[in-house]
Amino acid sequence: MNLEHLQTFLSVATTSSFTKAAESLDVSKGLVSRHIQKLEEHLGAKLFHRTTRKIDLTEAGHELFLKAQQIRMLSIEAEMRVKDLTHDLSGELKITAAPEFGQMLCRTIIPQFVSQFPEVDLRLNFDVDEKSVESGDFDIAIRAHEKLPQDVIAKNLGYIRNVLVCSPDFIAQHQATELIDIQALPFVLNNYKSEWNSLDLISGSQEFHVNVTGNLSANNYQTALALVMQDLGVASLPYYQVEEYLEQGRLYPLFPGWSVRAQKLSLIYAQKRVTPKKIMTFNQMVLNLLGERKQYLLPA
Structure with missing residues (x-):
């Protein structure tokens, strides 16, 4: 069924006039007549009793009118729903990330987002x-x-860019002039995933692979950082x-010309017919930040 013809039918049925329907729809009276004729031909039923004085719905026309009203209400509801999803920056937004990225x-995006969109309730979960x-x-x-x-x-x-760091006091007590050291x-x-102790260092087109050892391990970067700050070793950290x-000089960069290519990082969100604007806005802020601070990632 042609929905444009159905809209014309609704207008005629509501106003009980072809002329008023044409004015309401801002089309010619002839086009209104043609739409009704085509709709009747499609359905194989007469929709109006027409006399020189008035227009009444037939039994078939009355049944169609009830259903057409429901279709119009569904159309309005769908339009409102899509606008709510795509245009309104309000409601809840739940974000999860690893602790360090969170x-x-x-320090960067969250204060800006809260300031610009105070109607959005952020629910943050930064966990391993x-x-x-x-x-x-x-x-x-x-x-x-x-x-x-x-x-x-x-x-x-891209890939998370890790760097090798230690405390200034630690490096004062240990010799490290060549990568092999x-x-x-x-x-x-890292005891969260032992394979993360196999490091791929890169500097431009140069690469160096090394398996590191030690008698201390941690299941997250925050703990590793705390141990490094106590002069207990070197760590590969984002x-x-x-x-x-x-x-601030509180950490010493070991071989600063080299970076560790760590895990591949992805921005993930559910696949939907319409992506809410609050999700698109936050995602774009993340992409803008990482575009400005290229030192955070290595290209894939």
Whole structure:
């Protein structure tokens, strides 16, 4: 059924006049007549009793009028729903990320987002454990996923750029002039995933691979940082986590011309027919930030 013809029928039935319907729709009376004729031909039923004085609905016309009203209400409801999703920056927005990336967001994007969009209630979860996006538990996840879940949209952001850091007092007591010296240094290892202790260092087109060792290990970067600050070893940590410590001289950059290519980072959100504007806005702020601070990531 042609919905434009149905809209014309509704207007005629509501106004009981072809002339008034034409004025309401801002079309010619002849076009209104043609729409009704085509609708009647399609349905194989007469919709109006017409006399020189008035227009009445037939039994078939009355039945169609009831259904057409329902269709119009569904159309209005659908339009309002889409506008709510795409235009309104309000309601709840649930975001999850690894702790270190989350802390960086709290220093950068989160204050800006809260200031610009005070009607959005942010629910933040910055935890080591991965949280579900596809089931609706969270709206946005910024994670290093080895295997992405189904029914999500994932934007590849690049590889997390780690750097080798230690305390100034530690480096004063240990010799490290060549990359090969890394093998002899005590590291604070990662016991969340042991393969993360196999480091791929890059500097321009040069690459260097090394397996590091040590008698201390931690299951998260924050603990590793605390141990490094106590002069207990070297650690491979995300640059965005240690940026301020390096600027303040509280950490020493070991081989600053080299970066560690860590995990691949993705921005993930559920696949929907219409993506809410609050999700699109926050995602774009993340992309803008990472575009400005290229030192946080390495290209994929």
